[in-house]
Amino acid sequence: MRKKIVAGNWKMNNNLNQAIDLTAQILSSKINTTTEIILIPSFPFLQLVAESCKNSMIKVGAQNCNKNEKGAFTGEVSCQMLNSVGVQYVLVGHSERRALFQESNKDLVEKVNSCLTNNINPIYCCGEHLEERNNNHHFETVKTQLVEGLFHLTDNQIKSTIIAYEPVWAIGTGVTATPSQAQEMHQFIRQLLNERYGESIAESLSILYGGSCNASNAKELFSLKDVDGGLIGGASLVAKDFIAIANSF
DSSP: OEEEEEEEEOOOOOHHHHHHHHHHHHHHHHHHHHHHHEOOGGGGGGHHHHHHTTTOOOOOEEEEOOOSSSSTTTTOBHHHHHHHTOOOOESSOOOHHHHHHHOOOEEEEEEEHHHHHHHHHHEEEEEEOHHHHTOOOOOOHHHHHHHTTTTSSOOHHHTOOEEOOOOOSSSSSSSOOOHHHHHHHHHHHHHHHHHHHHHOOOOOOOOOSSOOOOTTHHHHTTTTTTOOEEEEEEGGGGGHHHHHHTTOO
């Protein structure tokens, strides 16, 4: 049975006190025990959040990593460092990283490899822009991102990976993919996994939806056959909304 996962990407939000308060509110809330919760704060708060969550069921992820283990890369953070402070997941290829920092699929291969080398599970993000969807290139775009950035992995390696589909046109816009659009793309991704890795692996991997998922629409989205949870942005900054999403299965 596939894991049901809700991951909260705080992006560049919260100061120290806000991070402490949000973590405490989530930890004190009643959460469906069958749902895996991942908190993804900014770098300065990772160790604090990881320490706070150590004796709970909540996992901690980072928003980015550098592909190198160490060296003269001022301002960068390696997976080796992240692992040492208790990080278990890393977002790789988020649409904002692709767009704002020009990360290529080739770059992401090396980040994925570094994650796995350091016993960190990649959350690999893929998704199309509005123009690509309007021109009916959305399937081609997502396939290219997966084939070039992720499908070099072996059968055993891919089992440690989560995929997050994020239609870029629905991130932070208030527009959400319709249930049929979300299911169609998730099903497409699972079919690609089936073709590359076989049915058993394809059916075991969790695929998350990311794109204006909130407390109001999570239940409908999570009821879809191939949607196994959500990568949550803005709604993850409000504890009661995030908990409501986590309890939407």
